[in-house]
Amino acid sequence: xxxxxxxxxxxxxGLSAAVGLGGQTAWELxxxxxxxxxxxxxxxxxxxxxxxxxxxxxxxxxxxxxxxxGVCNQSHNVPKIDSKQGxxxxxxxxxxAAFPDLEAEYVEDEIKEMPFLxxxxxxxxxxxxxxxxxxxxFKRGDGIVMMDMHxxxxxxxxxxxxxxxxxxxxxxxxRKFLPxxxxxxxxxxxxxxxxEKCTFCTERLAVGKLPYCxxxxxxxxxxxxxxxxxxxxxxxxxxxxSIRRNAALGTNPQVYYLI
Amino acid sequence: xxxxxxxxxxxxxxxFLAIFTFPLWSAMGKTAPEPxxxxxxxxxxxxxxxxxxxxxxxxxxxxxxDSVVRDGNRVFVAFNGKQHxxxxxxxxxxCHTDKAKFCDQCHNYTGxxxxxxxxxTYPKExx
Numbered sequence: 001x002x003x004x005x006x007x008x009x010x011x012x013x014g015l016s017a018a019v020g021l022g023g024q025t026a027w028e029l030x031x032x033x034x035x036x037x038x039x040x041x042x043x044x045x046x047x048x049x050x051x052x053x054x055x056x057x058x059x060x061x062x063x064x065x066x067x068x069x070g071v072c073n074q075s076h077n078v079p080k081i082d083s084k085q086g087x088x089x090x091x092x093x094x095x096x097a098a099f100p101d102l103e104a105e106y107v108e109d110e111i112k113e114m115p116f117l118x119x120x121x122x123x124x125x126x127x128x129x130x131x132x133x134x135x136x137x138f139k140r141g142d143g144i145v146m147m148d149m150h151x152x153x154x155x156x157x158x159x160x161x162x163x164x165x166x167x168x169x170x171x172x173x174x175r176k177f178l179p180x181x182x183x184x185x186x187x188x189x190x191x192x193x194x195x196e197k198c199t200f201c202t203e204r205l206a207v208g209k210l211p212y213c214x215x216x217x218x219x220x221x222x223x224x225x226x227x228x229x230x231x232x233x234x235x236x237x238x239x240x241x242s243i244r245r246n247a248a249l250g251t252n253p254q255v256y257y258l259i
Numbered sequence: 260x261x262x263x264x265x266x267x268x269x270x271x272x273x274x275f276l277a278i279f280t281f282p283l284w285s286a287m288g289k290t291a292p293e294p295x296x297x298x299x300x301x302x303x304x305x306x307x308x309x310x311x312x313x314x315x316x317x318x319x320x321x322x323x324x325d326s327v328v329r330d331g332n333r334v335f336v337a338f339n340g341k342q343h344x345x346x347x348x349x350x351x352x353x354c355h356t357d358k359a360k361f362c363d364q365c366h367n368y369t370g371x372x373x374x375x376x377x378x379x380t381y382p383k384e385x386x
Contacts, residue, residue, distance in 0.1 A: 037307070038336040039326045039345070045333070140331060148328045149378060181380060186349060188378040206333050 044208040048225035050124075050143040051200055052254035054233035054242065057116060059220035065092060065117055068213040068221070072198075075212050077189045079177030087168040089198045090119040090213055101246050111259065117213070117221075120145060120166040120198040121245060121253030128158035128167065137195075143226070143254060144200045154193035163246050164253075167197045226254060294364035299354040306337045306350075317373070320347065348379050 041047075072078065072090050079087060092115035095107065099116075126145045128137050136151035137158055159167045173192045175182065182189050187203065190196050200223075201211035209215075214223040224231030229238075233256065242256040262268065305312050307319060323345040326332045335343045344350045355361040358381045366373065 037338055039322075039330070039332040040334050040336070041331055042333045042344075045331075138329070142331075146328070150324060150328070185380045188348075188380065191374075191377040202331065206331065 042206055042208075045206045046208055046210075048142050048231075049227035050225060050254070051122065051205075052143070052224065052226035052233055052256070053200075053214070054222040054236050054256040054258055055117060055217075056220045056222070056236070056240075056258045057114060058110070060114075060117065060217070064216070064218055064220060065115065067216040068117060071212045071216045074183045076187055077174070077178055077182040077184055078196075079174045081172070081177055085169075085171040087170065087174070087196060088166075089168075089196070090117055092116065093118045098245055099243060101248050102243060116257060118164065118166075118245065119213075119255065120200075121164055121251065121255045122198075122200055124252035124254060125250060127161040127163070127251060131157040131161040133157065140202075144202055145197075146199055146202060147194075147196060149188070149190055149194050149196070152194040154195065156195060158195055163249050163251065167195050169193075169195050291368065294368040295360075296364045297357065297360040299356070302354045304339060304341075305354075306335060306341075306343050308338065320375075323347075347375060348381065352381060 069090055069092070073080065076089060078089055081087060094115060095112050098118050122143060122145045124143065126137075126139055129139050129145060132138070133155060134151045134153055136148045136153070138146055138148065140146050154169065156169055159169060170190050170192050174189050178189060201209075201213075204211055210223055214221045222232040222236050224233045226234060228234060236258055237256055240258045242258050244253045244256055247253060307315075312319070323335065326335075327345050333345055335345045337343055352358070358376070
């Protein structure tokens with residue numbers, strides 16, 4: 001009879017360990033190839049090297065502004081809370097609040113009294129990303145400053161870092177302030193204790209559509225690839241004077257306002 | 260020294276033990292009802308083999324989550340070559356339409372409480 005040698009022992013030990021592992025590891029060891037899968041972007045998605053936006057401020061009427069805000073809040077299940085604990089993705093701000101660094105004693109009346117639509121500037125050098133301890137907020141390859149709600153621990157460092165007030169904290173369970181079911185069942189709500197903001201509608205770009213506000217703006221918002229000299233915002237910026245919010249801070253905001 | 264209240268003390272200890280071990284003997288011989296998972300009738304294959312889904316759907320969902328949110332990949336090419344949109348609410352729930360009759364069955368049985376539905380929305384649950 002053959003002795004139970006070292007080789008047999010190792011075989012049996014190895015096999016029992018593989019059985020004991022369970023889950024994905026066992027599948028990969030025992031049936032290699034059975035779980036082979038690939039992940040890739042949808043073919044219909046819009047891609048760019050650097051997404052950005054230009055707002056033609058004089059084309060906005062109060063109705064258009066409200067349409068942009070309304071469609072965004074509705075589609076992203078942003079609850080309406082009328083207090084300092086409210087949530088903002090895109091909202092109206094007066095000239096002095098939106099452009100505090102553009103100090104001029106006398107400004108064109110129309111500009112001075114006009115509410116501007118403001119949102120996350122998707123900075124090229126985003127301070128919120130730098131301070132996030134969990135990398136819950138991060139800059140994508142296409143320049144969009146994105147939130148991963150699954151990782152956010154609600155420390156609010158990003159809110160302190162953002163010079164534009166573009167980030168809002170969920171002080172309450174947002175579902176308490178939303179109708180049941182939520183207005184857009186295809187978009188998640190958030191939960192109490194996470195920070196949220198505009199995402200340039202990454203979920204729409206992924207399926208080949210432009211952001212909701214751009215669609216509702218009736219041509220007043222130009223959205224495109226800032227690295228492509230032929231894109232709509234770049235074409236407009238070549239012929240028009242534009243301002244940006246607090247650009248002197250070095251954040252390199254990618255939302256331009258055509259004056 | 261003689262303990263005078265011996266019967267009372269022993270009775271007290273017995274009553275205490277009876278109450279303390281109540282959770283053990285009250286369910287003696289009984290088992291919790293097995294989860295009854297309602298599977299989709301018209302679809303035969305999931306995004307991965309059934310045994311894998313049974314043990315590791317949570318890892319798969321985590322991978323989908325990271326892939327969609329962080330890498331912007333939304334298409335999953337499954338083991339059988341079929342393409343799926345990586346989405347809990349619009350892909351998983353497309354076949355497994357009723358969370359209460361599918362997800363909750365095992366999750367309640369095993370006492371796990373995943374927080375998917377704190378944010379992700381589901382169609383109205385059946386009671």
